[in-house]
Structure formats: structure tokens, C-alpha cells
Amino acid sequence: MCQLLRGFFGNGQINKKSYQAAYDQTLIEVSHIRKHYRSKHWIEAVGSSGTLQAIEMLITMTGWRQEGIDRKSLEKLRKKLLKHEHADALDLDGLNDNRRYVITAGVAITEAIFDGLGIDVMRTSKGALREGVLYDLIGRLQHEDVRERTINALLARYNADESTATILGNRVAWLSESVAPVWQFSANEVELLQWAGRCHEIGVAIAQKHFNRHSAYLLQNSDLPGFSQQEQELMATVVRGLTGKIRADLFTELGGAAKSKVKKMIALLRIASIFKYVEELEDLPEFMVSATEDSLNLSFLRDGASNTRSPHGSLRRHEAPSPSWVFRFSLDNQAAD
DSSP: OHHHHGGGGGGGBOOHHHHHHHHHHHHHHHHTTHHHHSGGGOSOEEEOSHHHHHHHHHHHHTTSOSSSEEHHHHHHHHHHHTTOSBGGGOOOTTOOGGGTTTHHHHHHHHHHHHHHHTOSEEEEOSOOHHHHHHHHHHHHHTTOOHHHHHHHHHHHHTTOOHHHHHHHHHHHHHHHHHHHHHHTOOHHHHHHHHHHHHTTTGGGGTOSTTHHHHHHHHHHHSOOTTOOHHHHHHHHHHHHTSSSOOOGGGGTTSOHHHHHHHHHHHHHHHHHHHHTTTOOGGGSOOEEEEEETTEEEEEEEHHHHHSTTOSHHHHHTTSSOOTTOSSEEEEEEEOOO
8 A cells, every 4th residue: 555655755755735645545445444443343453564564663763662653653753754855855763765765655554544443552563464374374284274263253243143153054064065075065165165154144234135245245355364365256156145036147257167066055055044044953854965966855854844843845945946057956755764
């Protein structure tokens, strides 16, 4: 962002008008995320960018603070910078030549972030993108997937019902594992489907109506450490297809093989979501799942299917949900042994 706002300080020129313009532009950008990132949503603010570390260096070198960045120090630094008319004239202890032309824009951005998000004090960390990637890789090698922590944080951020999220995630995972050998779901795809199931209701934080669309938007556009953009788009597409009529343009960016697999994932998530409203996991009607390359069959024991709370009727309404489905969906009852 510093690179973007350098345009307000063309050729190294420094003045109050340019500083205010940079501040105002940043405040507009911050307004888009302010609802969920105001100070009431977190305990501590940590910055890892090189510019923030440079600002902290300038603050500590002048003796305003021993560590970290606060509002008063930013105000003092702004006044000190605006006493100069050009970046070449900046003579501040701790400022290196690489930061000379961007430091004024960086201070303007930081002030706007502090004001927009209600930050009083921020500490800095030297950990950044490279360290984050290594952290992710180490976690996976030690069987600790950073993506699990990301999903937990996402559920907490949007106050999702964790018990419902866990139930649906477990059920769609069981269904997908049951058909994985036939439908050629990889272990990673099963995990992605389970995470999509857990996040299916995060959009309720925005609006109950069309919540699946809001959930899909958040999954696709949020910063989710550990997930590739392709993985986020897959989860978003599956959640987007959870309710309502499925539009053909939902799959326009998918290739033939991917389209077939995603449609099957949507079907499994829809089935799991029906069971969500039936009863607790351990009390589900007893049934078996079988699949061929182009079919899915749920076989209920007769006693389970006759239960007054059985999902059988609801599932019936989801048979052949669309002519564009790439498999047949059927139900039958079997006598209990």
C-alpha cells in the first residue's frame, strides 16, 4: 500500500495536503473491514510490515517510547516529517535510504489504520510472509495443520454456532469418505469439504436470507492462512450451492472433471445439511451409503425410515435435484436384521 500511496508524494515532495490525501484514502480502505476489526474484536494489535518496523525504529530512536507504536508518537512523527519539504531533506536517526521516500506515506497509512480501527498501541513482529509459509509447512510436517486454526478463527470471528458447524462437518466428512474410493476424492478434498461444511453458516452474521451466498463470499475473499486461492474458491462454490436452485454459471470457471466432482460435493453437503435438523449424531437413523461412478444410493433400515423424525421425506425431495447433475440419487428401505 505504501507503493500505491507514493503517488501522493510525487518526486519526494512532502506537504500537509498530500499527507491528508494519503490519510483519507487509507481511511476509506479501512472502512470496508472496520465492522469486524474494530478494537472490541481483539486483544492486541501486531504489525509485521517493514514500514511499521521502520516507524517503530524512528520512535524508539527519538526516545518517545521504548518499544511499539502509539498514537502520540505517530502524531509527533507526523509533525516532524511535515517540517521538511522533500524526502531527501529527511535527517532522522534510524531512517535508512530504502525507507526515505515511503516513510511519510507509511506514517499516514498507519495513523489512518489506528484511527479507523481504534488502535491505541501496536507492537511489531519480525515474522512476515516467509515465516508464515514456513510455519504452515512445519505445522503440516508435525501433523498440525494451520488451516484448522484458520477455520476455528473464522468461525469465532463470525460467531458461528460451533456445535452445528461440527455436526455438519463430521457428517459430510463421513459421507465423502464413504464414496471417496469410487468418486476419487483425495484426502485433501475430503478435508476441504468438511471445512466447507463447518463454515456453511458464517454468512448468517451478515444476513439470514441467502446466508449461503454470504458464506461463500467470505470463504472466497477472506484472508485464510494455509489455504490457496483455488482451495478457497472450491469451498466457496460448494457452500454457494448448498441451498436454492443451482445456477449453471456457478460452474463456468470449472473444467469438466472439476465440475463433476464439485457437483457431487454439493450434493453430499446438501444431504448432510438435511441430517443437521433431524437429531444428534449418535441417534441418526441407521443407513448405508453406496455409490457408482454416476450414482449415489442411501439405504435406510426399515425401522429407521419409519421413525417420525426420519429425514427420508426430505431426502426424497432432493432426488434428481437438477437435470445437470452428473449422477443418479436414490433411496430405499431395507429390513432390519
